[in-house]
Amino acid sequence: METTLTRAIKPAAPYDFELTAGQPNYSRDQEFKTEDYIDGSYIRLLDLGDKVALARVESTGSVDDPELTIALTGDDLSDGDAERAGRQIAWLLGCDQNLRPFYDAVGDDPVLSEVVEQFYGYHNTRTASVFEALVQAVMGQQIATAVARIVRNLLIQNYGVRASIEGREWYAFPRADALATAEVGDLRQLKLSVRKSEYIRGIAQAALESPDGFEGMHDLPDEEVINRMVALRGVGQWTAQWVLVRALARPDGFPIGDLALRRTVAGLYFDGAEINDAELLEFSHRWSPWRSYATAYLFAALRAGRVAGS
DNA sequence: ACCCAGGCATTGG
DNA sequence: CCAATGCATGGG
Numbered sequence: 001m002e003t004t005l006t007r008a009i010k011p012a013a014p015y016d017f018e019l020t021a022g023q024p025n026y027s028r029d030q031e032f033k034t035e036d037y038i039d040g041s042y043i044r045l046l047d048l049g050d051k052v053a054l055a056r057v058e059s060t061g062s063v064d065d066p067e068l069t070i071a072l073t074g075d076d077l078s079d080g081d082a083e084r085a086g087r088q089i090a091w092l093l094g095c096d097q098n099l100r101p102f103y104d105a106v107g108d109d110p111v112l113s114e115v116v117e118q119f120y121g122y123h124n125t126r127t128a129s130v131f132e133a134l135v136q137a138v139m140g141q142q143i144a145t146a147v148a149r150i151v152r153n154l155l156i157q158n159y160g161v162r163a164s165i166e167g168r169e170w171y172a173f174p175r176a177d178a179l180a181t182a183e184v185g186d187l188r189q190l191k192l193s194v195r196k197s198e199y200i201r202g203i204a205q206a207a208l209e210s211p212d213g214f215e216g217m218h219d220l221p222d223e224e225v226i227n228r229m230v231a232l233r234g235v236g237q238w239t240a241q242w243v244l245v246r247a248l249a250r251p252d253g254f255p256i257g258d259l260a261l262r263r264t265v266a267g268l269y270f271d272g273a274e275i276n277d278a279e280l281l282e283f284s285h286r287w288s289p290w291r292s293y294a295t296a297y298l299f300a301a302l303r304a305g306r307v308a309g310s
Numbered sequence: 311a312c313c314c315a316g317g318c319a320t321t322g323g
Numbered sequence: 324c325c326a327a328t329g330c331a332t333g334g335g
Contacts, residue, residue, distance in 0.1 A: 150333080234318065259315075
């Protein structure tokens with residue numbers, strides 16, 4: 001029996017819902033979607049473990065007095081399900097992030113203070129799980145973002161959690177068990193290389209062997225997380241740092257080795273002059289302990305076309 | 311046609 | 324320990 005429940009959540013101010021929910025995903029012209037942002041509504045299929053629910057999120061507040069209202073549709077949803085879904089949405093959309101200390105800290109930074117003003121209230125979005133962050137990062141290694149999106153959609157379409165709600169097909173990211181048994185030959189059909197197919201399968205198997213997937217990482221310090229992540233085949237510094245930022249919401253992750261980030265910093269701070277990773281790492285400490293936020297805002301500036309060069 | 315893109319592991323010096 | 328290389332594919 002398809003039911004609909006609603007929940008309201010109060011993000012930490014300032015919170016710009018359109019900037020935050022509308023930024024990361026624009027999979028237009030797809031016959032399916034994992035998430036969408038249309039006419040002020042953020043729509044996404046949530047995997048609650050034993051069941052799924054379609055969440056439709058809208059802003060019912062303002063940037064400085066934010067409130068989000070979630071309408072949840074699924075089969076036989078209980079109040080407990082709605083509670084879990086509300087927490088998941090709050091997590092995914094970074095509702096708990098208090099930006100003020102970061103804003104204060106970059107007040108003297110001529111570049112970031114301007115970017116922060118332009119994207120006032122933009123929160124960093126997150127993945128639903130550590131496993132998802134790892135697989136997405138591996139898929140995105142060394143290929144253009146447009147290509148990465150195509151590959152990601154193929155993977156989701158073939159191995160993802162699927163549900164038909166309100167007369168339409170919706171997908172959520174594949175669970176580890178689905179990818180742990182995937183044949184490398186089949187993954188190759190999804191435009192993944194042999195190498196990446198092996199990485200992804202290995203990561204899925206490692207997730208299954210760990211009692212709680214990789215979710216125990218939430219309790220470990222940054223350095224310990226990095227060590228464990230890098231021990232996985234296919235995961236290096238860049239990927240591990242992205243896990244800190246995207247899956248664990250650590251405030252001070254920094255994806256050293258990221259080409260676009262390096263060029264963005266070079267463009268904004270060094271007049272376009274090339275810098276290497278070591279120089280970038282040293283430079284990045286001016287943003288500690290908020291480097292995750294700094295990174296998110298630098299990429300926002302990049303996407304908005306504020307940086308010269310590709 | 312060619313080159314590169316939000317890396318990583320492997321190999322050869 | 325460092326540099327070069329294969330990987331896969333779409334867009335400029």
